[in-house]
Amino acid sequence: MRDMVMVGFLQAQNCSNFAGSWRHPDSRSDFASPDYYAHIGRVLEAGKFQLAFFDDRLGMPEFHGGRFAEAVAHGIRCVKMDPIACLMPMAMGTTRLGLGATYSTTYYHPFHVARLFQTLDLMTRGRAAWNVVTSMNDVEAQNMGLEEAVEHDARYDRADEFLEVVHGHWDTWADDALIVDKTTGRFADPEKVRRIDHRGRHFRSRGPFTVPRSQQGHPVVIQAGQSGRGRRFAARWGELIFTSNPNLEPAKKAYTDLKADAASVGRDPDQMKIATLCHPVVAATKAEAEDKFALIERLPLEVDSLMLLSENTNFDFGSKPLDEPFTDAELARFSGTQSGRDRVVAALGDRKPTPRDFITITRRGKLPPPWVGGPKEVADTFEQWFSAPACDGFVVGAACVPGSYEDFITFVVPELQRRGLFHKDYKGETLRENLGLPRPVVGRRR
Numbered sequence: 001m002r003d004m005v006m007v008g009f010l011q012a013q014n015c016s017n018f019a020g021s022w023r024h025p026d027s028r029s030d031f032a033s034p035d036y037y038a039h040i041g042r043v044l045e046a047g048k049f050q051l052a053f054f055d056d057r058l059g060m061p062e063f064h065g066g067r068f069a070e071a072v073a074h075g076i077r078c079v080k081m082d083p084i085a086c087l088m089p090m091a092m093g094t095t096r097l098g099l100g101a102t103y104s105t106t107y108y109h110p111f112h113v114a115r116l117f118q119t120l121d122l123m124t125r126g127r128a129a130w131n132v133v134t135s136m137n138d139v140e141a142q143n144m145g146l147e148e149a150v151e152h153d154a155r156y157d158r159a160d161e162f163l164e165v166v167h168g169h170w171d172t173w174a175d176d177a178l179i180v181d182k183t184t185g186r187f188a189d190p191e192k193v194r195r196i197d198h199r200g201r202h203f204r205s206r207g208p209f210t211v212p213r214s215q216q217g218h219p220v221v222i223q224a225g226q227s228g229r230g231r232r233f234a235a236r237w238g239e240l241i242f243t244s245n246p247n248l249e250p251a252k253k254a255y256t257d258l259k260a261d262a263a264s265v266g267r268d269p270d271q272m273k274i275a276t277l278c279h280p281v282v283a284a285t286k287a288e289a290e291d292k293f294a295l296i297e298r299l300p301l302e303v304d305s306l307m308l309l310s311e312n313t314n315f316d317f318g319s320k321p322l323d324e325p326f327t328d329a330e331l332a333r334f335s336g337t338q339s340g341r342d343r344v345v346a347a348l349g350d351r352k353p354t355p356r357d358f359i360t361i362t363r364r365g366k367l368p369p370p371w372v373g374g375p376k377e378v379a380d381t382f383e384q385w386f387s388a389p390a391c392d393g394f395v396v397g398a399a400c401v402p403g404s405y406e407d408f409i410t411f412v413v414p415e416l417q418r419r420g421l422f423h424k425d426y427k428g429e430t431l432r433e434n435l436g437l438p439r440p441v442v443g444r445r446r
């Protein structure tokens with residue numbers, strides 16, 4: 001029997017991944033306080049979530065040409081703090097919840113990221129995870145010394161080498177290298193620590209690495225590539241995969257394909273867990289949940305959508321009348337997520353999409369199509385997706401924080417537990433134990 005994986009989709013920012021969430025009456029406004037994060041951690045741990053994970057982007061959304069005023073004025077994901085620092089109060093307030101953060105392979109050095117996450121893993125006693133992203137938008141590039149985002153597939157080529165270096169370092173201390181014996185004066189065994197001497201196309205890194213192995217070996221690697229190249233990368237490296245699919249049938253296909261991709265590179269598909277993004281809006285009854293959703297739908301502004309579409313595509317959605325179709329040349333200039341653009345184009349057939357089509361079809365800036373209902377209806381949907389199988393678990397997004405998680409834990413978690421789909425308690429102490437992932441063996445290279 002598979003155990004359902006539950007992940008809280010968090011942000012170290014002024015809103016959830018739903019930009020209008022900070023306007024919700026039940027959202028806490030003290031997002032810049034440690035207590036805010038500690039509280040969310042306690043809520044998720046009470047609900048037996050395996051993981052709380054922070055997404056990240058290295059810049060504020062803005063319209064191209066440098067107009068950021070709307071993002072600040074309307075609070076459109078304009079605050080973004082470092083996710084690792086925000087994980088620490090959450091870690092201090094919990095003992096079993098896994099703690100994940102996003103870091104980019106395009107703008108950091110692998111030694112730095114390997115050290116940061118391995119340290120986090122030790123400080124959380126083996127509960128850390130790293131969401132590997134390649135960073136898709138120009139604003140991030142301009143904050144980090146480039147003019148524009150690196151070309152899509154080239155980002156993944158660099159990321160492959162990045163992961164070779166990170167894993168190389170994570171694997172250079174044997175599990176029993178540390179001795180720390182004051183009587184003999186031996187601190188560690190030099191035979192059990194080595195260099196990696198990496199000299200590649202993008203990186204050079206020599207070692208020895210300066211952080212020993214952790215309780216779970218090293219952090220769990222998360223990945224969410226959706227494109228062909230992104231999925232090849234995920235199949236090679238990802239231990240927990242995030243997917244996003246609006247409907248069950250394509251999600252089932254994506255699940256089968258991802259597992260087959262992992263098998264094709266010699267991995268055991270059962271050792272790769274797939275969690276799909278969802279946004280449950282739940283209450284004691286369906287009618288109450290629908291009222292909650294009606295309130296949520298009143299929160300987004302049009303500018304939220306336009307700005308976040310600009311961020312995702314690197315195209316200035318503020319420069320075009322809402323109902324004017326994009327030309328082929330304009331669509332070809334979209335350079336962020338390819339899968340998002342392709343989904344809209346495919347949905348319209350021969351007709352060229354307008355900015356309004358992008359808003360309507362992608363719902364960017366709005367809460368993604370939610371699962372609205374009472375405990376039974378929403379648990380039915382979770383069961384349907386899990387049993388199909390279209391996923392091994394769920395990345396639960398929130399319309400307001402911490403209210404959406406409190407609702408979910410009150411109304412849906414007990415129902416899933418009653419059905420025997422979701423664990424009643426943590427099986428182990430480390431994140432790997434709680435996800436059903438094996439402890440990595442030193443020296444087994446991909």
Ligand SMILES: Cc1cc2nc3c(=O)[nH]c(=O)nc-3n(C[C@H](O)[C@H](O)[C@H](O)COP(=O)(O)O)c2cc1C
Nearest residue numbers: 055056102133224225226227230242243244337338
């Ligand atoms: C649940 C989920 C969380 C994600 N979190 C981030 C994030 O924090 N930062 C980021 O730059 N991209 C994030 N992404 C985007 C993916 O890393 C990836 O770029 C995107 O799915 C497009 O796939 P592609 O890169 O293969 O084109 C996330 C995607 C999903 C489904």
